[in-house]
Amino acid sequence: MSSERENGRALCSSPINRNPYGHGNTVSDFLSNVSRFKIIESTLREGEQFANAFFDTQKKIEIARALDEFGVDYIELTNPCASDQSRLDCEAICKLGLKAKILTHIRCHMDDARIAVATGVDGVDVMIGTSSLMRQHSHGKDIEYIKKTAIEVINFVKSHGIEVRFSTEDSFRSDLVDLLSIYSAVDQVGVHRVGVADTIGCASPRQVYELIRVLRGVVSCDIETHFHDDAGCAIANAYCALEAGATHIDTSVLGIGERNGITPLGGPDGADGRHASRSKYRLDKLKDLEDLVAEAVQINIPFNNYITGLCAFTHKAGIHAKAILNDPSTYEIINPTDFGMARYVHFASRLTGWNAIRSRAQQLNISMTEKQYKECTAKIKALADIRPIAMDDADSIIRTYYRNIQSGEDNPLMDLNADEIVPFAAKKKEPREVPSA
Numbered sequence: 375m376s377s378e379r380e381n382g383r384a385l386c387s388s389p390i391n392r393n394p395y396g397h398g399n400t401v402s403d404f405l406s407n408v409s410r411f412k413i414i415e416s417t418l419r420e421g422e423q424f425a426n427a428f429f430d431t432q433k434k435i436e437i438a439r440a441l442d443e444f445g446v447d448y449i450e451l452t453n454p455c456a457s458d459q460s461r462l463d464c465e466a467i468c469k470l471g472l473k474a475k476i477l478t479h480i481r482c483h484m485d486d487a488r489i490a491v492a493t494g495v496d497g498v499d500v501m502i503g504t505s506s507l508m509r510q511h512s513h514g515k516d517i518e519y520i521k522k523t524a525i526e527v528i529n530f531v532k533s534h535g536i537e538v539r540f541s542t543e544d545s546f547r548s549d550l551v552d553l554l555s556i557y558s559a560v561d562q563v564g565v566h567r568v569g570v571a572d573t574i575g576c577a578s579p580r581q582v583y584e585l586i587r588v589l590r591g592v593v594s595c596d597i598e599t600h601f602h603d604d605a606g607c608a609i610a611n612a613y614c615a616l617e618a619g620a621t622h623i624d625t626s627v628l629g630i631g632e633r634n635g636i637t638p639l640g641g642p643d644g645a646d647g648r649h650a651s652r653s654k655y656r657l658d659k660l661k662d663l664e665d666l667v668a669e670a671v672q673i674n675i676p677f678n679n680y681i682t683g684l685c686a687f688t689h690k691a692g693i694h695a696k697a698i699l700n701d702p703s704t705y706e707i708i709n710p711t712d713f714g715m716a717r718y719v720h721f722a723s724r725l726t727g728w729n730a731i732r733s734r735a736q737q738l739n740i741s742m743t744e745k746q747y748k749e750c751t752a753k754i755k756a757l758a759d760i761r762p763i764a765m766d767d768a769d770s771i772i773r774t775y776y777r778n779i780q781s782g783e784d785n786p787l788m789d790l791n792a793d794e795i796v797p798f799a800a801k802k803k804e805p806r807e808v809p810s811a
């Protein structure tokens with residue numbers, strides 16, 4: 375973490391962040407941990423609760439190794455009390471000798487705690503529901519009972535020399551006085567982290583900021599946060615929690631988890647992508663990690679996924695393409711190469727501009743005058759007005775247009791079908807100015 379902390383100091387010493395991939399004129403914030411957080415990666419716990427998930431031992435080990443290679447700080451595993459196999463898998467992953475600390479997730483109960491500490495984990499994540507609904511319909515215990523049991527479990531886990539976190543469940547529908555009273559009590563007995571969990575995905579970023587900021591003033595230990603994505607706020611909530619002083623965030627690869635899941639691993643890294651060059655994580659491994667998990671749970675990566683989606687670094691409109699070719703940071707806040715991804719300027723469409731066509735022609739080792747690039751672009755746009763065109767179509771037009779110039783011939787630029795010949799000829803006759811972009 376030292377480099378991130380140094381970074382924090384460097385940013386604090388200068389009032390303006392001048393990173394071209396940065397916010398622009400962002401004044402740094404002493405409370406914020408946005409560029410120095412730790413990841414508690416829960417694909418092998420929360421992710422196992424995803425409807426499609428079934429990880430056998432071999433797959434769990436493969437995922438754990440990949441997460442470790444990415445550089446996550448912690449790997450959280452399913453409660454060893456869930457089944458015999460869950461316990462055996464937990465023991466097997468503890469023996470892998472990974473750099474990441476291995477955690478397991480348990481109910482706030484001494485029976486669970488005894489089994490958890492015997493598995494060889496580096497820490498135990500304890501949780502219990504504190505909202506009135508959960509107290510009534512889940513475990514039926516009152517706040518004083520929760521506090522007493524939590525302290526017993528925390529002292530027991532600590533006596534084994536390993537880390538312990540205490541989290542409430544459904545924190546945002548719990549009474550604030552109850553919450554702060556419990557967190558304060560566990561902080562006083564030396565819990566390593568308190569956890570705030572939006573178990574049902576109801577919190578807004580503003581609520582998150584306010585609660586974490588209050589909690590930051592109440593406890594001295596680290597603050598972990600866990601956000602479900604029912605209302606689509608899981609990434610924003612994690613970001614706001616860090617801004618308010620949270621130190622750890624729970625993630626899973628592609629956000630898989632109960633219902634529609636939690637904050638995805640790539641989300642906060644994307645938000646932090648502006649600082650990616652100094653990140654401690656192997657961000658270039660993100661795509662491989664997502665492919666591994668997507669295949670394991672048989673889902674596709676959405677086209678609009680932050681960072682790794684099909685279109686994340688594709689630029690189409692002529693005016694965007696021109697600026698991107700001049701200086702990518704004009705329309706990109708994240709450098710794709712930090713994530714092992716490539717930028718793509720989409721030049722085969724009616725929106726393309728002559729700068730994009732010139733760039734493509736140069737990739738094809740074709741050099742023309744500005745007037746010729748513009749005329750060639752007009753022909754590509756004319757065809758794209760009639761039907762969708764592929765990259766090969768645009769390349770074909772560029773090449774044939776260039777050959778015609780060289781040879782003085784007038785070969786057709788494209789193989790058109792009967793329905794396309796007449797409208798294409800009409801389009802070519804229309805007076806057409808190619809915009810300067």
Ligand SMILES: [Zn+2]
Nearest residue numbers: 420573632636
């Ligand atoms: Zn959860």
